[in-house]
Amino acid sequence: MAGILAWFWNERFWLPHNVTWADLKNTDEATFPQAEDLYLACPLAFCIFMIRLVFERFIARPCAMGLKIQANGPQKAQPNAILEKVFTAITKHPDEKRLEGLSKQLDWDVRTIQRWFRQRRNQEKPSTLARFCESMWRFTFYLYIFTYGVRFLKKTPWLWNTKECWYNYPYQPLTVDIHYYYILELSFYLSLLFSQFTDIRRKDFLIMFLHHVATISLITFSYVNNMARVGTLVMCLHDAADVLIEAAKMANYAKCQILCNLLFAMFAILFISSRLGVYPVWILNTTLFESWEIVGPYPSWWVFNLLLILLQLLHSFWSYLIVKTACRAISKGKVSKDDRSDIESSSDEDDSPPPNQKHHSSSTNGTNKNHGTNGYLTGAPYPDEH
Structure with a gap:
């Protein structure tokens, strides 16, 4: 251990030429780091x-x-054991093929399932x-x-x-x-x-x-x-x-x-x-x-x-x-997004609970790409991110 410390604190590395650690020891006259x-x-x-x-x-x-800043988080996704299992055990971002399979299994349209996963992801924010x-x-x-x-x-x-x-x-x-x-x-x-x-x-x-x-x-x-x-x-x-x-x-x-x-x-x-x-x-x-x-x-x-x-x-x-x-x-006309954050928005989406019956609608993702946040150092300052 002593050899490792001696190697790490090698004066030739840390200090200018002809300077030693002994030269930088604290004295009554001066204090050094x-x-x-x-x-x-x-x-x-x-x-x-x-x-x-x-x-x-x-x-x-x-x-x-x-x-008057709201204390509640994003709207929670409707409880669903099948989707919850997929979310926790398989993927939080299902691809189109998996979405179509879940749509047939649950008798929900693809857009509704996409919304459920979006709400479920936002639920953890x-x-x-x-x-x-x-x-x-x-x-x-x-x-x-x-x-x-x-x-x-x-x-x-x-x-x-x-x-x-x-x-x-x-x-x-x-x-x-x-x-x-x-x-x-x-x-x-x-x-x-x-x-x-x-x-x-x-x-x-x-x-x-x-x-x-x-x-x-x-x-x-x-x-x-x-x-x-x-x-x-x-x-x-x-x-x-x-x-x-x-x-x-x-x-x-x-x-x-x-x-x-x-x-x-x-x-x-x-x-x-x-x-x-x-x-x-x-x-x-x-x-x-x-x-x-x-x-x-x-x-x-x-x-x-x-x-x-x-x-x-x-x-x-x-x-x-x-x-x-x-x-x-x-x-x-306003600050709306900084690409330095991955926080998802939910306010600009229709977050109504999934219906019990299947509706025929487009299978495209309804996420609005204009929302976002500024993630510099630590946080997201823009109002349309929630």
């Missing part, structure tokens, strides 16, 4: 998750009820109230951490001159503000990583999972090798747009369409300008070029920049989806 500091993030992530449950129950839920509570929690945290980051960073020299991130590196002392900022961000993203499996499932589940893993890796990486200064810039930049998208979702759930459209437009502008403009020009420029000039490359430097570039690729992918959503919104 230590890997064991990050152990605190795991229990804190659990605490954040518990705080979220309390927040959603006693703060977000009353706010939602005050806005969270209610609008649950979505609102989830978005309000994220909005509250992002607003707090972004406000904290701005108030902290505006007093630092590296906000105004990014070369300050690398002067005297890696012998830059760890301040209380940086330590608090890092531990809180890491704990939050750890809680997101695990709660993603219990939250509303989205089309971009794997992309978001990759995003959370990359973010956690970047936070951990930059803390361990004391790239904390540039790390604070990355975190603050990313939190800015997240505040607006969660606000847009809440406006949508409250059926404030004009406010939803306005907030989404602000989000789109801020996201694209910050992630495709400020991020590469400001962040990648200093990590790739200014650090090369002042410090020089070393193995973990390459890995750190590779993670930052991976993040940039995700930014480009999401920007494409946002532009696609914006174009659709302009053509229809």
